[in-house]
Amino acid sequence: MRILVISDIHANLAALESVIADAGEFDAAWCLGDIVGYGPDPNECLDVVRALPGLVCVLGNHDAAMIGEIDSEAFNPEARVSIEWTKETVTEENMAFMVDLPKHIAVDRVTIVHGSPRAPTFEYLLHPYTATLNFAYFETDFSFFGHTHIPTIFRLRNGYADLAVLEAPAEFALEPRLMINPGSVGQPRDRDPRAAYAIYDTAGDRWEYRRVDYDIAAVQDRMKAADLPLKHIQRLAEGW
Numbered sequence: 001m002r003i004l005v006i007s008d009i010h011a012n013l014a015a016l017e018s019v020i021a022d023a024g025e026f027d028a029a030w031c032l033g034d035i036v037g038y039g040p041d042p043n044e045c046l047d048v049v050r051a052l053p054g055l056v057c058v059l060g061n062h063d064a065a066m067i068g069e070i071d072s073e074a075f076n077p078e079a080r081v082s083i084e085w086t087k088e089t090v091t092e093e094n095m096a097f098m099v100d101l102p103k104h105i106a107v108d109r110v111t112i113v114h115g116s117p118r119a120p121t122f123e124y125l126l127h128p129y130t131a132t133l134n135f136a137y138f139e140t141d142f143s144f145f146g147h148t149h150i151p152t153i154f155r156l157r158n159g160y161a162d163l164a165v166l167e168a169p170a171e172f173a174l175e176p177r178l179m180i181n182p183g184s185v186g187q188p189r190d191r192d193p194r195a196a197y198a199i200y201d202t203a204g205d206r207w208e209y210r211r212v213d214y215d216i217a218a219v220q221d222r223m224k225a226a227d228l229p230l231k232h233i234q235r236l237a238e239g240w
Helices: 013-023 042-050 061-066 077-089 092-099 128-137 216-225 230-236
Strands: 002-006 028-031 104-107 110-113 142-144 152-157 160-165 170-173 178-181 195-201 206-212
Touching: 002 013, 013 042, 013 195, 013 206, 013 216, 042 077, 042 092, 061 077, 061 092, 077 230, 128 152, 128 160, 128 178, 216 230
Parallel strands: 002 028, 110 142, 142 178
Antiparallel strands: 002 195, 104 110, 152 160, 152 178, 170 206, 195 206
16 A cells, blocks of 8 residues: 655645645555644645545644644744634634544554654654653554654664654665654755655555655745744745
């Protein structure tokens, strides 16, 4: 089975559409959370994600803020502005979709979360020490996560995790046990502004990490028109 793995779309429709076009045919889509937040097109992105074949999707922290599960005061000031704008924009139908999203889910050999297996909605996996602790919180061979917006892979070796930051294009076989992040579709933070995603081929456990260009300027114009925070507009062009 060929699976599209996406995370942290953040209401960036142009990036999402470019990813789907670049991916080609796939049998299912796994979304690791944060469909909304920051960007100008939350409903459009939710509509596209909901229509993806074989969809498996978990709740991200920005998604959780939309449904009132996380207080917006837990976010920085710019993010709070985007959250409040998004709350006023998202339709009831799309809000109901987010309400029903699980925080974590195991599919075959993979545990899917947004933040971490230990704290699925909000914990950041950035350091090997934190990753090492999290391997005790899932039993599958792999865990796919997002949240950091940085494409990374943690491998468990002799009881400790090692960290590698992925660079595209990259294709390799997955070996138990590991945790892997496909990067962000809509707001990368690894100094590469291109949309990031992955293809997981269950035949042979192959992972293909990809980047794709999209019309960043057009998204920035839409964000300006919606009076969204300047910080989020500027960072799109530089990937930070």
